[in-house]
Amino acid sequence: MPLPALDFDPTEAAISWRVLRGRGHDVSFATPDGSRSFADDLMITGEGLDPWGFVPGLRKVKALGAVLRANAEARGAYAELERDARFLAPARHDAVSLADFDGLLLPGGHRARGMRPYLESAPLQALVVRAFEQDRPVAAVCHGVLLVARSISPSTGRSVLFGRRTTSLTWSQEHLAANLGRVARFWDPTYYRTYADEPGQPCGHMGVQAEVTRALAKPEDYLEVPSDAPDRGRKTDGRHRDTMDDDRPAFVVTDGRYVSARWPGDVHTFAKRFADVLEAST
Numbered sequence: 001m002p003l004p005a006l007d008f009d010p011t012e013a014a015i016s017w018r019v020l021r022g023r024g025h026d027v028s029f030a031t032p033d034g035s036r037s038f039a040d041d042l043m044i045t046g047e048g049l050d051p052w053g054f055v056p057g058l059r060k061v062k063a064l065g066a067v068l069r070a071n072a073e074a075r076g077a078y079a080e081l082e083r084d085a086r087f088l089a090p091a092r093h094d095a096v097s098l099a100d101f102d103g104l105l106l107p108g109g110h111r112a113r114g115m116r117p118y119l120e121s122a123p124l125q126a127l128v129v130r131a132f133e134q135d136r137p138v139a140a141v142c143h144g145v146l147l148v149a150r151s152i153s154p155s156t157g158r159s160v161l162f163g164r165r166t167t168s169l170t171w172s173q174e175h176l177a178a179n180l181g182r183v184a185r186f187w188d189p190t191y192y193r194t195y196a197d198e199p200g201q202p203c204g205h206m207g208v209q210a211e212v213t214r215a216l217a218k219p220e221d222y223l224e225v226p227s228d229a230p231d232r233g234r235k236t237d238g239r240h241r242d243t244m245d246d247d248r249p250a251f252v253v254t255d256g257r258y259v260s261a262r263w264p265g266d267v268h269t270f271a272k273r274f275a276d277v278l279e280a281s282t
Contacts, residue, residue: 007114011264019271108142159215
């Protein structure tokens with residue numbers, strides 16, 4: 001599980017780790033320099049996610065922050081992860097050998113300061129290319145799908161997702177979060193936009209869904225929750241998250257040995273689906 005130096009989403013990493021460990025899989029980590037990684041602290045504490053969050057004496061008073069941060073289960077999983085020996089002693093991104101692993105899992109995150117170096121990492125993109133070329137199981141969630149989309153095969157000159165079906169953080173999810181962030185965190189209005197649209201670009205051009213879609217063979221290969229899907233409301237309202245025992249809110253796409261999902265609310269089902277792929281591949 002490659003991670004950035006900081007600002008990864010704690011739910012997507014820690015719940016995936018817990019689920020895979022529970023299925024009997026060993027999970028190792030890699031970071032840019034081999035030092036331990038740190039999750040986005042706002043997603044852990046919720047401090048700074050309210051309009052008064054820039055005031056030192058008021059930061060700990062949480063309203064929106066208590067809702068927008070990772071939930072109690074995810075925070076507990078992250079606390080466990082921080083005690084894991086492999087998490088505390090990761091490899092370097094450029095030292096990972098796929099010969100030592102059965103699969104690759106790419107969590108996301110949205111805070112630009114930590115996530116941009118991860119998404120733009122040449123060693124990680126090369127690692128993803130090798131994983132696809134060797135038909136290794138690969139899983140990506142949220143912005144992790146953007147890293148996959150940016151991984152260009154030297155043999156084809158195209159993204160490894162060309163010809164694949166995938167989902168990712170959708171524009172409706174990203175846009176909603178961005179609009180909320182502009183109010184709740186008005187002094188840092190792009191907190192939820194890893195890449196802001198540039199002048200002259202249409203709204204959402206630099207969003208995850210738009211960039212991922214541009215890497216695909218055809219737009220229809222980008223999958224969203226179908227209009228007639230059972231439990232569509234739970235899957236799209238942004239309030240419901242899946243659990244180990246309830247996959248109704250989740251939307252996960254499997255294409256061969258590649259598994260993708262949208263956001264932290266999918267991650268239990270995402271990790272279980274990836275465990276299925278790993279177990280069928282070994």
